[in-house]
Every structure is written in C-alpha cells, then in structure tokens.
Amino acid sequence: MGRDDKGSVGFIGIGTMGREMVRNLLKAGHAVHAFDLNEAAVPDVVKEGAVRAQTPADAALGADIVITMLPDTPHVEATINGEDGLLKSPPPGKLVVDMSTISPVAVRRIHADLKRIGVGFIDAPVSGGPVGAKNAALSIMAGGDSGDFARAEPFFRAMGTTITHVGASGAGQTVKLCNQLICGINIQAICEALALGRASGVDLNLLRRVLLGGSAASWMLDKLGPAMIEGDVSAGFRIDLMLKDLRLVQEHAQALNVPLPGTALVTSQYVDARAHGEGTNGNQALFRVYDRMTNQVRD
C-alpha cells in the first residue's frame, strides 16, 4: 500500500475527465503519479499534490494500481504494449484499470495478455461527464475478475457513486456502448422536438420544462437542453468522441449480427456535424445539423 495506507495510483491520461478523477483520488488521500503525452496537461494536477511521471512505466513504479483514461483503443494499447508500457513494467500491485471507452474485443485481448504475467485488468468505463467526474459522482460499469474488481473498488469509491461489477472482461465496455447508443439517439430525438417546437413558434425553454415533467424527460434534455436552446456548443463530451463511441457500438453490433438502424442514422448526422467543423464542439452541437436543415442561421 502507498502513503497513509490508502493505496497509490499511477494515472495515465490527464484530460477533461482524468484531471477531475485525479483531483478526487488526491482528495481521498491516495498518492498519484500522473502521466500524459501532452506535458502541458500535467501541471494542473501537480499543483494539487500529484507527482509528474515521465512514462507509463514511471507512473506504474511503486503503484498499487494503474488507471488509464485515454481517448480510444490505440492509445490504451500503446500504453500497455509500447516500449515503456505496462506489459513490460506492470505496477507492483499487479492491477491495471482502464476507464476510457474502448473496444470490448481489445479489452479481452489486453486482459489475456496481462493475465499471462499475473496482472489483473478491469475495464471500467464511466458515465456522468466532466461534471460527474468533478463531483466524484460517476457511474462506473466494470468488467473483469471478481477478485480484481474487489481490489479496484476502493479507488472507484473516490471517483464515483454508482459502481457496478457487470460481468466478465469486456462487459463494462458493452454496457457503456449501450449507454452511448441511448445518449446519441436521445440527443437526436431532442433535436427533432426542438426543431419542431421552434418552427411552430413555441417557447423552447417552456417546452423543455414541460417535457422534463413527463415521460419524455431525460438526462440529456435536462443537462444539454439549455445549451442546445442557447446555441452554446462548448465541449464537455466532444462530437469526435461521440463518433468514436458510435463506431465502437457498430463494430460490436456487426460482429454479433445485431442490426442497429437508429444508431446508423444518428451516426450519419454526427458525421455531418464533423464535416461542418463541429468535431471539437460538445455533442449538443448536433442541433446545428437541424439548424441547417431548417434554414436557421445562428452565430
């Protein structure tokens, strides 16, 4: 165990989500060694007590657990299999947890590779966005061996409130992909309702408030509805990341011969958004696709 017997963490990926998760691990009393390819990302958490690591192997040195929070599958695979990666230099605590959203197939491959050298691997993607990360209120859906989950759970408690072991390796990612499919299609449904309401001359804030009181209520309508109405496209969860997740959903579904026509349709609209330069905007910017289809010009 690390400082104060709380357990020490090597944390890799200090981005929008990772930086808040590291803050909460520090607040809970864990020692954190932080690594990011972008050096400018690390000082934020060093100011709050984390120690800068030079490589993934350096972050793992002396750690009970290594947590990765990276954009996509290749970034996680590079961290595991790369020259200074965790396969060559695992943490002494013999536990690696990936909290990014990546391919469930890759997860099972990584799980098997690490198991061969006696290291446990948990896939533990999250839901709740940057606000959930900041408030240590993430929903964490974990896949992997029960003993490894039990060892990771105290660390999850520092970052989230709903923590569920959903099954074997890869199951966490499968549940997360189901979550993303619903989020993507739900945003599209909200765009359509707002476009119809706007064309009819209904007050959109009133429309949203009424819908939140009935069976059309949703997290997306609650949290992203105001930004959609105001035309605020600032990013929490970027269009690019949503497209990455919808790609993962479709790859997974195709491998299992499950048709997902709703996902295919909304994906084409996110592609349209990205083609119009919206990739780094928040995913509520999908409403701009509807602005264009209905000839609404906004700044």
Ligand code: NAD
């Ligand atoms: P981000 O792009 O803000 O952060 C990723 C960080 O990883 C960046 O700082 C980047 O420099 C770093 N990085 C990239 N490759 C690296 C490598 N090989 N080694 C070390 N560092 C590397 O992304 P984010 O919004 O924090 O999302 C991270 C993951 O969490 C993604 O898989 C995303 O889908 C998922 N997620 C995001 C949200 C959200 O609302 N932003 C919500 C739930 C889940």
